[in-house]
Amino acid sequence: MIEFQFDSLFNFLRMAPHGIYIWPVYGLGLLVIGGLAIWIRYQHRQAIRKIRRIMNRESIHEPKA
Amino acid sequence: MGWRWFHEWGSPKWFYDRAGRWQRVCGFLALALLLVGTLWGLGFAPADYQQGNSYRIIYLHVPVAFLAQALYVAMAVCAIVLFVWKMKLADVGMQALAVVGFGFTVLALFSGSIWGKPTWGTYWVWDARLTSMLILGFLYLGLIGLRSAIQNPDQAGKACAILVLVGVVNLPIIKYSVEWWSALHQPASFKLTEKPAMPASMWVPLLINLLGYYLVAAYLVLASMRTVILDRERGSAWVREVIERD
Numbered sequence: 001m002i003e004f005q006f007d008s009l010f011n012f013l014r015m016a017p018h019g020i021y022i023w024p025v026y027g028l029g030l031l032v033i034g035g036l037a038i039w040i041r042y043q044h045r046q047a048i049r050k051i052r053r054i055m056n057r058e059s060i061h062e063p064k065a
Numbered sequence: 066m067g068w069r070w071f072h073e074w075g076s077p078k079w080f081y082d083r084a085g086r087w088q089r090v091c092g093f094l095a096l097a098l099l100l101v102g103t104l105w106g107l108g109f110a111p112a113d114y115q116q117g118n119s120y121r122i123i124y125l126h127v128p129v130a131f132l133a134q135a136l137y138v139a140m141a142v143c144a145i146v147l148f149v150w151k152m153k154l155a156d157v158g159m160q161a162l163a164v165v166g167f168g169f170t171v172l173a174l175f176s177g178s179i180w181g182k183p184t185w186g187t188y189w190v191w192d193a194r195l196t197s198m199l200i201l202g203f204l205y206l207g208l209i210g211l212r213s214a215i216q217n218p219d220q221a222g223k224a225c226a227i228l229v230l231v232g233v234v235n236l237p238i239i240k241y242s243v244e245w246w247s248a249l250h251q252p253a254s255f256k257l258t259e260k261p262a263m264p265a266s267m268w269v270p271l272l273i274n275l276l277g278y279y280l281v282a283a284y285l286v287l288a289s290m291r292t293v294i295l296d297r298e299r300g301s302a303w304v305r306e307v308i309e310r311d
Contacts, residue, residue: 002266004108015107017118018183019118021180022122024179026125040288043289043292044291048308048311050296052308
């Protein structure tokens with residue numbers, strides 16, 4: 001049977017005496033993985049914008065029938 | 066009949082369509098697993114009798130360190146596929162894996178370094194495991210730099226594939242460094258072939274997080290591959306259809 005190992009939320013956040021090591025690690029994890037996800041999404045949008053620009057330029061220069 | 070799937074996998078259009086769906090599934094599953102595994106590991110797993118609460122860093126450090134190496138192995142497989150079958154998608158995979166692999170290596174190095182302070186009394190030692198992981202980080206960085214330095218994508222792919230295959234020699238060094246040399250880093254705390262030494266209340270959340278981080282990596286690699294495909298195939302009709310459809 002698993003049970004919560006801390007007697008209060010404060011003690012959970014304090015994780016005495018190692019909270020100052022544990023929370024920055026998880027914060028960094030969130031930052032790196034979240035940052036990668038956001039950066040990849042941004043790159044994807046940039047790629048779509050680039051292709052749209054090329055398509056618009058081509059449609060302007062297309063000879064009209 | 067047997068090789069049809071292989072040719073389908075080689076088609077950027079086929080892959081782009083499917084990767085979008087796989088990516089979403091991986092994302093949702095990863096989020097659910099990581100939420101359960103991390104909460105369990107941080108709040109419900111018992112404290113270690115020697116390390117106290119500091120060992121809870123294991124629930125991030127071990128999965129990301131596993132992945133830093135696994136993504137390099139995946140890159141080596143892509144390099145071989147590129148050389149043997151000249152499959153374009155293998156090169157796309159290498160490009161995506163390098164960025165994600167670098168992120169996970171940085172995370173493994175920093176989380177290990179922070180864990181080292183309460184455990185060893187120092188953030189860094191030039192220990193064989195730590196140094197070979199640092200070399201892995203430089204290999205990833207070198208691959209990203211090499212690709213951006215070469216204009217021709219085909220030449221860039223071949224050069225990166227050579228560097229990836231040369232760098233494979235570092236993987237057994239990382240794995241066996243703690244056995245070959247007297248290292249400060251502890252031996253593997255989790256092996257897929259052996260029953261873990263720790264109780265189930267400690268290793269089950271680790272296993273859940275391991276699966277969760279693998280799915281996160283799959284999500285990131287698939288998303289990055291789709292972006293690279295769009296950029297490389299921008300002249301083809303199917304990409305223009307996709308853009309017009311969106």
